[in-house]
Amino acid sequence: MTSYTDYTTGAPVADTKAPAGPVHERWDTRRFEAKLVNPANRRKHTVIVVGTGLAGGSAGATLAEQGYHVVQFCYQDSPRRAHSIAAQGGINAAKNYRNDGDSIHRLFYDTVKGGDFRARESNVHRLAQISVEIIDQCVAQGVPFAREYGGLLDTRSFGGVQVSRTFYARGQTGQQLLLGAYQALSRQIAAGNVEMHPRTEMLDLIVVDGRARGIVARDLITGKISTYFADAVVLASGGYGNVFYLSTNAMNSNATAIWRAHRRGAYFANPCFTQIHPTCIPRTGDHQSKLTLMSESLRNDGRIWVPKAKGDTRPPAQIPEDERDYYLERIYPSFGNLVPRDIASRAAKNVCDEGRGVGPGGQGVYLDFADAIRRMGRKAVEAKYGNLFDMYQRITDEDPYEVPMRIYPAVHYTMGGLWVDYDLQTTIPGLFAIGEANFSDHGANRLGASALMQGLADGYFVLPATLNDYLGRNPKLDEVTDGHPAVREALTETEQRIERLLSVDGDRTPDSFHREIGELMWEFCGMARTDSGLRKALERIPQIREEFWRRIKVPGTGEEFNQSLEKANRVVDYLELAELMCLDALHRTESCGGHFREESQTPDGEAARKDDEFSYAAAWEFTGTGEAPVLHKEDLVFEYVHPTQRSYA
Helix, strand or coil: CCCCCCCEECCCCCCCCCCCCCHHHHHHHHHHHCCCCCHHHHCCCEEEEECCCHHHHHHHHHHHHHCCEEEEECCCCCHHHCHHHHCCCCEECCCCCCCCCCCHHHHHHHHHHHCCCCCCHHHHHHHHHHHHHHHHHHHHCCCCECECCCCCECEECCCCCCCCCEECECCCHHHHHHHHHHHHHHHHHHCCCEEEECCEEEEEEEEECCEEEEEEEEECCCCCEEEEECCEEEECCCCCHHHHCCCCCCCCCCCHHHHHHHHCCCCEECCCCEEEEEEECCCCCCCCCCCCECCHHHHHCCEEEEECCCCCCCCHHHCCHHHEECHHHHHCCCCHHHCCHHHHHHHHHHHHHCCCCECHHHCEEEEECHHHHHHHCHHHHHHHHHHHHHHHHHHHCCCCCCCCEEEEEEEEEECCEECCCCCCECCCCCEEECHHHECCCCCCCCCCCHHHHHHHHHHHHHHHHHHHHHHHHCCCCCCCCCCCHHHHHHHHHHHHHHHHHHHHCCCECHHHHHHHHHHHHHHHHCCCECHHHHHHHHHHHHHHHHHHHHHECCCCCCCCCCHHHHHHHHHHHHHHHHHHHHHHHHHCCCCECCECECCCECCCCCECCCHHHHCEEEEEECCCCCCCCEEEEEECCCCCCCCCCCCCC
């Protein structure tokens, strides 16, 4: 067997679907050139959608409204419990309500720059263009966006920009936007156009004659394994941040759907691009399974600081103003507390590494609202951030109106995912990936409030047009049945994997392995990465995998509700994914965005890109467990936003 690090470079991969011509005309051109399917013919087609978050919920509802028969899956008991419901902060759109200099072009520019020039211009411009339509769509659905006294929609700023383009809902924005998509989805369920399967998890992809034609899924209540067939499959199953165990994601969020598709031939792009979010309540011990995210919007009015002196453990109220280091305002005066997440996270790590972190273990920095309360009054601060302050107080038993919050970076979002072209189609024809499940729109770092924008853009506006095109060009696919060899193979593999997990009967829980992988990844493929650290991780992962198959303990059977089995199944995928993430981070010897190689930094400690070597998306092809994958490069071309050293000073 070849060493995993001895990867080969295969043929380049290219996005052939994005039209040529001026960037602001490409999406209109693509929509016009796309084939249409007439309403009567749409009723003849079935589409599988896996996931019901903002991307999946909006896609399922919109495709069903168009007339397609949608078969949709989520592992939650209800589609409205998808992870998107936890997003607190807001959604970006270039409406320029504040008349502060925003525009579609500026949102496009900010996103390409914020992603450290590792995104596609075509995709990013489309996202910026559609962003204005999303707000109209959501208002029409009744989403209760926050409004000013005069009735206009209210906005605020998120990191990495100097304009207020982030629309938000009172309470939690993700929750309100998801309810908007959910009610549209519920209408289609009631009309019989969406066949919803809750508590059901996809375990494999069915590929027939080179096309995605269905999935293998397990009923999480009964344990029954079934096959489902369709003319196209859409994965909207979110990102893979939970490979780190501790993250801001819901605990059941996982990578199985996209990883199993990867094993069937879909390329996986830029897996090492992971966003670390600098606004989390620091962990308080080993028992913690999920890190609680406080919204980045807090950085609009809260000021970040640490003591100037190392080891200063005085309560914050006893530290005078001239002994405080408002380090973001000091290092980045133009942006201050509103620098992008990757930069804010590294800056927090640096001051903690210097011994100036606060709270237990010195793993926090202060987010202080004293100035804002003096400036605006407590009532105004309550109106803007009250829900977040309440949550913080419940978790920490500290009153953030009186004492500064303690925050720290934590894994939050993954910019990598299945490689897709401009149509959101993977390298497997008929398999589409949308939202956080794909890789394309953010580059090496995501600007805050852009995840909601991308999920809804993909589901409401992009996929409906591009899926029409695919089905219009492939109108009559042969019927697939359980008797087909490809179906039997996928079913057998799934059943054998489950049997194997149940039969080991070892002495370690799936959680213990998951935690071990997570700690390894945080240490060696987290906020700072080195050649030697990544090689250590790559040496250790196969050892953990070998131990896993010797010692895993999954009680019960496969024919019942069995959460240990669910977790063990996911850990199998995390082990392979972690390996690819480390290899991707090892091969990319530059720093960019959320990928920071200590060997590649400026004299000021900022990320130093190597544009001449790494201006490409890395799309990896699976060859076998533990076997060296094949790297396919997609060259990134910048015609409008020319790469420069990112400056937020």
